[in-house]
Amino acid sequence: MSFGVYIHVPFCATRCGYCDFNTYTPTEVDSSYEQYLDNLERELALADGPQADTVFIGGGTPSLMGADGLGRILKAVKDNFGLAPGAEVTTESNPESTDPGFFEGIREAGFTRVSLGMQSASTPILRILDRTHTPGRAVEAAREAKRAGFEHVNLDMIYGTPTETEDDVKKTLDHILSAEVDHVSAYSLIVEDGTAMARKVKRGELPAPSEDTFADRYELIAHTLESEGFDWYEVSNWSKPGGECQHNLIYWRGGRWWGAGPGAHSYMGNERFYNVKRPEKYNQLLSAGELPIAEREQLTADDEHMEKIMLGLRLKEGIPLEWINDSALPVVRRHEEAGRLIVDKRVRVTKTGRLLADGIVTDILAAE
Template structure:
């Protein structure tokens, strides 16, 4: 499979936990139409087969409106083509959507909507500096479904400082009332350089707690799985047929072209990324150059490491044959400890192993290097 990722760098405000390559109006003097013109130049210079998946992320892609997002999809279709049955996703902020917005996207050829909910608890949203009202994400999800979207995702964040178990329960209640077929739930990461990291360092917010993360993950997993969702990646649950095919390309060592400021691409053993600042991005394209800031040729060892790191997070696991002989002892240790299981010629995480996935993966990779 081949995917196209398009990065939209605009946000109305900056959330306190976010370290993505995004810019508020006060930080960036670039109109959306100028960004779209630059993106058009990049996609004209790009190359690849027809796209099996397209994912427009950010930032806040919905700030471009249905017209801007439709133009992006047209550019991808004109320069790459779309494979039959292609999955086409856009991320959206609930506050910048409407029934008319979703209807226009469906008409344009979008097949999947991903909404940033994060939490249904007003206090948690305030700590995260999220601007949407607590009930708006559910309303937006229902509007997308009413417009005809079969596939709708809600993103949750858990482990926010000050969050309680009741906050998580309320968020899960809201998620399950929204009639979506996909839920992503990520533990909060306090990234260096963010406003939240500064508050934690000053003692204004408590630092994240690993035991709390584990407890909240178990709460989320149990509730979603009782409601008919199946986990297919450690942080992602879907109803049958609702899995995100685009993210599957990342997890299964597929190829994709990343367009837009700061976007990363992966083609075979070649990886490259664009310059981050939109002004520099636009200037290079205006000069007829691809806006590449750096690239590398991945060694087979590096690709092997990434296959283990990403593949073992999937419910399907990985072939045992991928693990070097030196790592088999560690695999069997974790099988005996109930964290890994054999499934034919594959190994996969158990439910208990999902809580310790990163440590298990590290153990295997360290043993292989010994």
């Protein structure tokens, strides 16, 4: 089973209105990038795990660290875990904090994959999302990454934003295809409690997203990408052959990973643990020589079974039929008869089932 290392960079230049991730703008936290890097190195020196098959630096905005900072992080991972031959090494990057020199620098440092937050190619939609880049910048950044030698480049898009039209989605897809990347992630907008967008929806300033709209948008995205040579391998992810994100497959296949950085989660054996969220507390604990773990959770066999079903059914490869308890087989057969599942030695969602994957999982687990 593959092993991954996840690094969380908790800093953003500005806060997007829809985001509820563990991130902080400069005015929200008393912690410098240098302090963060120093203490991240301390944490990695205290970490314990096998050689890494994948490394993924997410956030937040990892590109704010610059090529030198990201290179320093990768070196710390190499020094403390080691990298397996051919390891996949990914960083997320925001288009507005990258340039050709950045991509050249991280490629030289050993990164093999870049994931860029595009979200939309529509100026009004980017404004609603509080994104600061211009519509064409994500495509330009993807091309810069490819010129720097990156074979694997991902573009993230969000669909279902309030006021979004079908033409907005088509325009975004046109931009993505023009960038000639080998991976696309498309996520429906979730209006999270406590965010600026949730407050606007509650006040009636923005319409609430519609489930029917989400379904229509997903079908448009899937049809467009799949007709252009992309294949879905997870409900929200498409790639050209060989472009699948190996790090995320570790999550979806129930693999193990160590998470470092403020708020990062780890899954080692049947134990899950996560770090303190605030960078100041993170710095304080590591400066005292302590791992910054906030809480540990021992998973039961039932917990692990539930997660294997929940995550595995989102994959095109599905799950072995033998994983389904006998009590849930009638539910599986009912979804098969309705055209939502394919059932042989494995259980897999159909094209229709992809739209209802979460509900199918809920039905199966409730029957068990």
